[in-house]
Amino acid sequence: MSEPSNEAAPRRGRPRKDPDRLAVWSPPPGWSRLVAWVAPEEKAVLKAVATRAGVPVADLVRALAAGLVYGVVDAEELLTHVRKGAAVMEKIPTIFERDDRFHVVDKPRAECDWVFAGAGRATEKLDGTNARLTVRSGTIVRVEKRRNPSKAQKAAGIVDGWYVDTDEHGAEDKWLREAAANTVVASWPDGEHSVEALGPRIQGNPLGLDEHVCVPFNLIVPDYQEAPRTYQELHDWLTTLESRYAPGHLAEGVVFHHPDGRRAKIKRKDFARAR
Template sequence: MEKIPTIFERDGRFHVVDRPRADCGWVFDGVGAATEKLDGTNVRLTVRCGTLVRVEKRRNPSREQKQRGIVDGWYVDAGAEDKWITAAADGTDVSAWPDGEHSCEAIGPRVQGNPLGLAAHVCVPFNLSVPVYADVPRDFAGLRAFLATVDSAYAPGRPPEGIVFHHPDGRRAKIKRKDFGP
């Protein structure tokens, strides 16, 4: 699983600056759909004939692995210690999902502090049901203002974590509210 790049360059405090990343130029050209970035835990659900057959969680490389050149994350089976991931998987109706592996965001009361204020755990598949925003600005000032005022499409009345832009060829790029700093 490839890490999704942030659309702007960063400064020494790790905040974004008004300088687009070259590899994300397509975002600023107006290409791709803007979806809500949900604040949860990345998981992968495998579905066969409308039945959940495998639950995996994402693992990111350690500092030592990064120094050896391993930069992309991977999935491992969720275990007994992953009860909130399991609760989210169990709380997700996959009966109409197509067969295959589906990367999702596990969200709910015991995941990442529950910033969306949800009452139940669930997995939201990136390829099937992540909320899309229309008319999202594609410039630094516009995105900062948009993210400061927009409601979550998934949980109205709550702020979204950010935006993920999806290119038709499968590339993705992101911006989070916190990237702009205080």
């Protein structure tokens, strides 16, 4: 019988630059650790975004929390998507199918076949918070924000979202109400107007606006009559498409409007970035 070897078994993994010093990180006082379970496709998207940013996933999640604290990320808009849930169909569908990294691929979505048939008109997609203003005699008399059905409500057959009143004294509605207050409605017809609230503290302000304001979908959202309808053409076109609402800034994307009321969308960031 052979004698047992006295040689130490080789250690697995990459050797440390300084084997005698373990890498230990101590969180600042008062910090706590959060753990969450995520689906495989959610994990893939988080890792993809973190890789593009050149940071660990943990830093990406912490950046989201910091964005909420300092108003870079709009809490109400985030809550809308959280309540909607991953399994709920988009209210305005994207015209192409998506891959496991949530980028669009060259496969038209069946329900949007009318877009590729050339029907409807394209308008600029404004990246803000959806709301509704009620106007009487050139004065705003009601400010509402959008609610979407929860998973349980969706399962019960409640498909469409609805509007609820904003809270005049609620911190979560501060910027939306400020946008309404800054909006000149003297020429608007009486009635309820669906709007997009935009501005410095809403959705990161991609259009670089100096103040919060509401843009009515039915009155002044710019058209793009020349909008292409194929995957590669849209990819190239959106890369440099200038906003007509805020010249000097890139447009987020476009929304196609069918005469019968159907809508479909495509955004610049839906496409994978060139490597």
